[in-house]
Amino acid sequence: MEKRTLSELEQTHDFTRRHIGIQPEDQQAMLDELGASSLEALIEDTVPASIRLDDALQMADSVTEVNALAELKEKAAKNVVNKSYIGMGYHNTLVPNVILRNVMENPGWYTAYTPYQPEIAQGRLESLLNFQQVVMDLTGMDLANASLLDEATAAAEAMTLCKRSNRKKSNSFFIADDVHPQTIDVIKTRAEYFGFEIIVAPVAELDQHDVFGVQLQYPGTFGDISDIKAIIDQAKAQKAMVSVAADPLALVLMKSPGSLGADVVLGSAQRFGVPMGFGGPHAAFFASSDKLKRSVPGRIIGVSKDVRGNQALRMAMQTREQHIRRDKATSNICTAQALLANMSSFYAVYHGPEGLKTIAERVHRLTAILAQGLASKGLSSNDTYFDTITVNVGADQETIYQRALDAGCNLRKVGDNRLGVALDETTQAADVEQLFAVFLGDDHGVDLQALDAAITAGAATGLSADVRRDDAILSHPVFNSYHSETDMLRYMKKLENKDYSLAHGMIPLGSCTMKLNATAEMIPVTWPEFANMHPFAPADQVAGYHQMLEELEEQLVEITGYDKVSLQPNSGASGEYAGLLAIRKYQESIGEGHRDVCLIPSSAHGTNPASAAMMDMKIIVTKCDEQGNVDLADLAEKAEQHAENLSCLMITYPSTHGVYEEDIVEICEVIHKFGGQVYMDGANMNAQVGISKPGLIGSDVSHLNLHKTFAIPHGGGGPGMGPIGVKSHLAPFLASHKVSPVDGLNPENGAVAAAPFGSASILPITWMYNRMLGKSGLKASTQNAILGANYLTEKLSAHYPILYRGRNNKVAHECIVDIRPLKEASGVTEEDIAKRLMDYGFHAPTMSFPVAGTLMIEPTESESKGELDRFIEAMVKIRAEVERVQNGEWPADNNPLFNAPHTLADITNAWDRPYSVEEAVFPTAATRDSKFWPTVNRVDNVYGDRNFICSCPGIEAYQED
Ligand SMILES: *Cc1c(COP(=O)(O)O)cnc(C)c1O
Numbered sequence: 001m002e003k004r005t006l007s008e009l010e011q012t013h014d015f016t017r018r019h020i021g022i023q024p025e026d027q028q029a030m031l032d033e034l035g036a037s038s039l040e041a042l043i044e045d046t047v048p049a050s051i052r053l054d055d056a057l058q059m060a061d062s063v064t065e066v067n068a069l070a071e072l073k074e075k076a077a078k079n080v081v082n083k084s085y086i087g088m089g090y091h092n093t094l095v096p097n098v099i100l101r102n103v104m105e106n107p108g109w110y111t112a113y114t115p116y117q118p119e120i121a122q123g124r125l126e127s128l129l130n131f132q133q134v135v136m137d138l139t140g141m142d143l144a145n146a147s148l149l150d151e152a153t154a155a156a157e158a159m160t161l162c163k164r165s166n167r168k169k170s171n172s173f174f175i176a177d178d179v180h181p182q183t184i185d186v187i188k189t190r191a192e193y194f195g196f197e198i199i200v201a202p203v204a205e206l207d208q209h210d211v212f213g214v215q216l217q218y219p220g221t222f223g224d225i226s227d228i229k230a231i232i233d234q235a236k237a238q239k240a241m242v243s244v245a246a247d248p249l250a251l252v253l254m255k256s257p258g259s260l261g262a263d264v265v266l267g268s269a270q271r272f273g274v275p276m277g278f279g280g281p282h283a284a285f286f287a288s289s290d291k292l293k294r295s296v297p298g299r300i301i302g303v304s305k306d307v308r309g310n311q312a313l314r315m316a317m318q319t320r321e322q323h324i325r326r327d328k329a330t331s332n333i334c335t336a337q338a339l340l341a342n343m344s345s346f347y348a349v350y351h352g353p354e355g356l357k358t359i360a361e362r363v364h365r366l367t368a369i370l371a372q373g374l375a376s377k378g379l380s381s382n383d384t385y386f387d388t389i390t391v392n393v394g395a396d397q398e399t400i401y402q403r404a405l406d407a408g409c410n411l412r413k414v415g416d417n418r419l420g421v422a423l424d425e426t427t428q429a430a431d432v433e434q435l436f437a438v439f440l441g442d443d444h445g446v447d448l449q450a451l452d453a454a455i456t457a458g459a460a461t462g463l464s465a466d467v468r469r470d471d472a473i474l475s476h477p478v479f480n481s482y483h484s485e486t487d488m489l490r491y492m493k494k495l496e497n498k499d500y501s502l503a504h505g506m507i508p509l510g511s512c513t514m515k516l517n518a519t520a521e522m523i524p525v526t527w528p529e530f531a532n533m534h535p536f537a538p539a540d541q542v543a544g545y546h547q548m549l550e551e552l553e554e555q556l557v558e559i560t561g562y563d564k565v566s567l568q569p570n571s572g573a574s575g576e577y578a579g580l581l582a583i584r585k586y587q588e589s590i591g592e593g594h595r596d597v598c599l600i601p602s603s604a605h606g607t608n609p610a611s612a613a614m615m616d617m618k619i620i621v622t623k624c625d626e627q628g629n630v631d632l633a634d635l636a637e638k639a640e641q642h643a644e645n646l647s648c649l650m651i652t653y654p655s656t657h658g659v660y661e662e663d664i665v666e667i668c669e670v671i672h673k674f675g676g677q678v679y680m681d682g683a684n685m686n687a688q689v690g691i692s693k694p695g696l697i698g699s700d701v702s703h704l705n706l707h708k709t710f711a712i713p714h715g716g717g718g719p720g721m722g723p724i725g726v727k728s729h730l731a732p733f734l735a736s737h738k739v740s741p742v743d744g745l746n747p748e749n750g751a752v753a754a755a756p757f758g759s760a761s762i763l764p765i766t767w768m769y770n771r772m773l774g775k776s777g778l779k780a781s782t783q784n785a786i787l788g789a790n791y792l793t794e795k796l797s798a799h800y801p802i803l804y805r806g807r808n809n810k811v812a813h814e815c816i817v818d819i820r821p822l823k824e825a826s827g828v829t830e831e832d833i834a835k836r837l838m839d840y841g842f843h844a845p846t847m848s849f850p851v852a853g854t855l856m857i858e859p860t861e862s863e864s865k866g867e868l869d870r871f872i873e874a875m876v877k878i879r880a881e882v883e884r885v886q887n888g889e890w891p892a893d894n895n896p897l898f899n900a901p902h903t904l905a906d907i908t909n910a911w912d913r914p915y916s917v918e919e920a921v922f923p924t925a926a927t928r929d930s931k932f933w934p935t936v937n938r939v940d941n942v943y944g945d946r947n948f949i950c951s952c953p954g955i956e957a958y959q960e961d
Pocket of ligand 1 (some may be wrong): 573720
């Protein structure tokens with residue numbers, strides 16, 4: 001027997017063959033089905049020569065999981081994790097280990113998709129409903145959404161909501177000067193193109209301004225608690241609306257802003273059990289009064305019922321979303337922070353109201369001891385506080401700051417004579433002792449025990465009785481039932497078991513790219529060096545982060561063909577906004593600030609027009625031809641017609657119809673000819689990496705959905721990251737950050753997210769992905785994604801019409817199955833098929849986007865031939881079922897499709913249907929071997945929207961009148 005070489009023997013450890021589901025021995029059989037001699041030949045057949053990349057990516061080749069992790073660990077080790085007292089909305093927290101391991105590190109939770117298919121998502125829907133209940137209780141508001149991206153963007157959303165919901169003529173928005181500076185930064189960026197004037201001033205000056213809305217911070221960024229009731233009353237007197245950014249742990253003890261009259265209450269749920277992660281991800285919350293419910297941005301989970309009349313949860317009021325309302329949508333928010341909202345809601349479930357009060361009281365007690373101890377030695381600070389004080393240190397600022405650093409502690413510098421200290425749930429008495437030494441010197445002589453005893457005996461603290469809340473919080477049973485680890489583990493597992501995730505099977509959602517989120521990619525996220533970093537930690541403590549980020553930027557620059565990448569936007573939609581902002585700023589810089597027309601093909605994703613609307617652009621919709629291609633003639637005509645004011649085109653490539661348009665290079669040229677820029681929506685990059693580049697094709701800017709193409713998991717509706725790549729002329733206009741300016745950019749450039757690198761702690765996932773695949777693995781992934789999609793298309797086309805195809809009858813990385821003819825003939829709808837797929841053990845493909853009445857299927861490279869065949873089998877059998885409805889064998893309103901999905905309740909009740917139980921729930925051998933049970937029957941969306949309830953059932957239900 002011939003001996004193998006060392007490199008052949010090392011193949012076992014090649015990550016590429018773990019990432020790509022199609023095994024080498026199956027590849028040729030699949031290619032044969034397509035009449036292609038090789039993978040290269042298939043790509044040549046499929047991808048237009050004009051956009052094909054001739055040379056390989058100029059980057060390193062793959063390394064093994066072990067070596068990539070070792071490389072990254074070396075970088076992580078360059079981070080210095082000091083104890084953070086910086087505060088500013090980011091706090092240390094103790095992630096309960098039971099939540100860390102069983103939710104944050106558990107693919108059953110993190111690989112799920114946004115719960116658009118509620119029958120197989122009741123677990124996370126319940127958990128998100130709990131999140132809303134926590135927020136409603138703490139804020140005292142009527143309703144809450146299921147998360148936004150971060151506190152700063154939530155505040156920007158609040159501003160626009162105030163404007164939309166207020167008939168007042170004013171165009172001015174007032175921000176109290178003790179709002180977190182990053183929030184002010186983001187609001188200012190957002191305000192510019194809405195034409196709002198921003199006033200940042202002490203609240204005492206509110207009466208000197210005529211404004212439509214007010215933003216407050218409660219407690220303020222320096223720790224003080226102002227009398228927000230008085231300010232709210234004053235604002236109301238001038239018919240201004242009030243948004244309050246609040247700290248959730250403080251709200252456990254403090255009067256709710258809702259009870260004081262706020263219209264909107266928002267904030268970050270980070271300190272409820274989610275690591276700081278150098279800025280994210282964590283869930284922002286957003287709560288409002290009843291009358292604003294139709295204007296609230298983001299997703300709201302609501303209570304409805306299924307066809308059996310049983311309670312069932314689902315996302316409510318989808319009609320507000322961009323997919324439906326496009327440029328009239330309430331906001332461009334799509335991906336949010338579902339996974340992190342779930343972690344925070346579990347944190348509240350685990351601790352319960354008493355546990356949270358104990359945590360909050362302890363943090364406050366230690367803060368009081370610190371404040372009083374310092375005051376007793378002549379260092380004064382706030383009179384009012386919850387957990388943050390700002391100490392007057394005069395000329396000693398730098399000395400004390402350095403002493404803190406030497407002790408491994410980060411303080412916040414405020415002005416040139418104060419230092420901020422924010423305590424948190426991890427702070428212990430010994431830490432306060434250490435802070436005394438830092439501020440006062442080793443022989444400080446403060447007696448911590450005596451101070452504690454005095455407070456226990458009744459001495460006042462910074463939280464006076466009239467600020468304290470006296471209403472009950474978290475009284476629902478869910479917050480009072482799972483306080484032992486065993487009970488908690490079982491509750492979380494019970495919910496997890498209701499939900500379909502990639503751990504069960506393929507989630508073939510077109511445009512969403514639900515690929516493998518490899519374990520090795522996920523592991524670094526929870527390394528303390530990455531997880532426990534404050535976003536505003538001093539630069540010399542984050543060298544490892546910066547090195548990883550720089551390398552990631554290099555990888556993405558090479559992959560996209562752009563010149564520079566901004567890692568700030570924390571979702572695709574946020575990237576769209578950042579990209580359009582760069583375009584408009586660039587155009588202003590060359591004296592073309594008047595350009596405000598944005599061309600958007602009718603097939604575009606709804607976030608495109610929604611983002612353009614946020615940039616105050618005029619949206620002109622261009623046509624698509626019957627092949628789904630952008631109608632070049634119509635586009636050219638409109639570009640010419642609007643040449644004077646043409647700002648840009650937003651186009652997705654390959655198109656949302658899943659084809660490589662031949663004309664794309666020409667399309668870019670036409671736009672440039674008329675003075676416009678090309679924004680290429682990068683959601684479909686999984687069909688380009690390693691075989692083409694947006695920069696090469698001729699576009700100027702793109703966002704990349706790292707949670708699609710680059711292996712960050714969807715988390716059941718977030719987190720995500722949407723960095724943008726730009727050509728050099730746009731680079732000077734990328735978002736910077738007022739608190740922590742981004743290297744190489746004008747520090748005056750406004751921020752688009754709360755943290756300079758968005759949700760930085762999930763960026764190692766993409767670094768690992770790129771590093772482990774390397775240039776050949778990245779290319780092979782794209783090639784195999786195209787192979788899988790074309791194989792599926794070929795097999796399905798014998799049974800269903802395929803809506804669009806490109807050259808040589810090929811599709812890109814996804815295909816659209818047209819259900820309309822079947823619907824016409826049989827009455828069976830695309831929704832029936834989507835629900836029936838659940839009975840076969842699948843998550844539905846994307847429904848009715850970009851074309852109503854269709855299913856868009858994207859298998860990704862990570863699915864094996866076996867899984868593709870299982871899906872094909874299901875679709876073929878479903879087609880045969882449709883046939884039986886069509887020929888009258890089954891009544892239109894009593895057949896396996898109409899009744900799908902089937903539950904245990906169906907088969908344990910008397911069975912009187914014209915098909916068998918076997919046909920209903922075990923239609924294939926695969927389902928007999930392993931059955932995924934939907935836990936509710938089909939959910940009634942209309943009922944839920946008419947009887948809108950978004951709080952935990954059983955508690956005083958919030959009912960629409
Ligand atoms: C997913 C998607 C977006 C939006 O991205 P988010 O991260 O959800 O904000 C935009 N365009 C297309 C084509 C998409 O598929």
